Amino acid sequence: MASATSFPRQQPLLQLLQQTDGELSAQELHQRLRATRHSTGLATVYRVLKQLQQAGLVRCRKLPSGEAVYAPVDRDEHHLTCVQCGLIQALPLCPISSGSLGLGAVLLQGFRPLFHTFEIHGLCSRCQQHEIAGDE
Amino acid sequence: MASATSFPRQQPLLQLLQQTDGELSAQELHQRLRATRHSTGLATVYRVLKQLQQAGLVRCRKLPSGEAVYAPVDRDEHHLTCVQCGLIQALPLCPISSGSLGLGAVLLQGFRPLFHTFEIHGLCSRCQQHEIAGDE
DNA sequence: GCTAGAACGACAACCATTCTCACTCTTGGG
DNA sequence: CCCAAGAGTGAGAATGGTTGTCGTTCTAGC
Structure with missing residues (x-):
């Protein structure tokens, strides 16, 4: 094998x-x-x-x-990603390791979990500035 | 504008x-x-x-x-994804809406969050069967 | 050694996405 | 009403990461 x-x-x-x-x-x-x-x-x-x-x-x-x-x-790391410029920053936070998530076998429906991803997408501070300068 | x-x-x-x-x-x-x-x-x-x-x-x-x-x-939905066959199942669970995540401004470092993704990757029950049948 | 089957690498093929550029539409003056 | 400037649009080309192909190489068992 x-x-x-x-x-x-x-x-x-x-x-x-x-x-x-x-x-x-x-x-x-x-x-x-x-x-x-x-x-x-x-x-x-x-x-x-x-x-x-x-x-x-x-x-x-x-x-x-x-x-x-x-x-x-x-390597249990997750990320913040800017939807405008693509900037990526580390997000020192994990929904799984924080333990507060009720991840029961029922929810997994027979899946054997191997890893997970958690990402927050948004606007970085720089792109927020540009947005204000540009208009709005 | x-x-x-x-x-x-x-x-x-x-x-x-x-x-x-x-x-x-x-x-x-x-x-x-x-x-x-x-x-x-x-x-x-x-x-x-x-x-x-x-x-x-x-x-x-x-x-x-x-x-x-x-x-x-x-649409606050997340997913289970099989890394072998690509099968996708809904995961009726959200680390954000569950509220238990301490998402303070400090962690966001100036980011304005727009949306997030949370996914668990693993083996679906069918692919686990095949794995056992195949070898191991 | 010899053979069968798996693993490998160079290269072609694929395909979602992005880029280009000429065209159209809108808007504001004249 | 006409014209010019700028933004928006679409067809098709270009891009680039990933996957497929296929002949060659390696390994295991005899």
Whole structure:
């Protein structure tokens, strides 16, 4: 079966994610791996990322730009995103770890949760200024 | 300034979203508008969606497939998504409306929040079965 | 060694989204 | 009423991240 050794590409990629602050896109991972002795084709990077995600080791979210960024699942970080300029700020707050959410088995309907995303979209202070200056 | 009448395309599009259960992609909105007397170019659909989003009238999230889907902001629904087959189920639970989240001004750092997304990714019951059958 | 099957990489294909640019519509003067 | 300026629009091209294809390489079992 698909034991750990069957996918020798998983380890280097996972380590790279763990060693890196913040999130990395598949393209960035591909670039960085080229610089090491674990150089890997882009298609394989995507394949391995999907495996790691389904194994519950890596989480993923889509930026407004459309690219997906990845991080280890244990990295419980969420974000504020400006819908105008795309600015991203960390949101030191998690609805799950705060514990106050009644996430019973009933609500999960048989789902086995692997990771979650929580994002607040709005206008950053700079874009609010521009809005006022522009009109309104 | 950008008063309501300056953007005559906003109303039909917004109404269409409000009349529709669930979320619509830009492409779907474009298709459906063609069938009405408010036919609109695809580029304009995207332009208007961005306007409505920045005006705080419409929210948006990215599906794993990469396409963005839109809904009225007041539609406070969240989702379970299967990372394997892409199945989406409603998650009748919201970390914001549950109120238990300490979302103070400090955390928002000047952001004016417009909408939020909360998603749980995991394996649906069907894909868990397959996983067991396949190996492991 | 030899074969079957999985994994891999280079490259093509895909497709949602964004960009371009010529055209139209509205608005305010003259 | 006509004209000019600016904003809005749409068709189609361009973009770019992601996925598919397919021949090659690697691994496991014999």
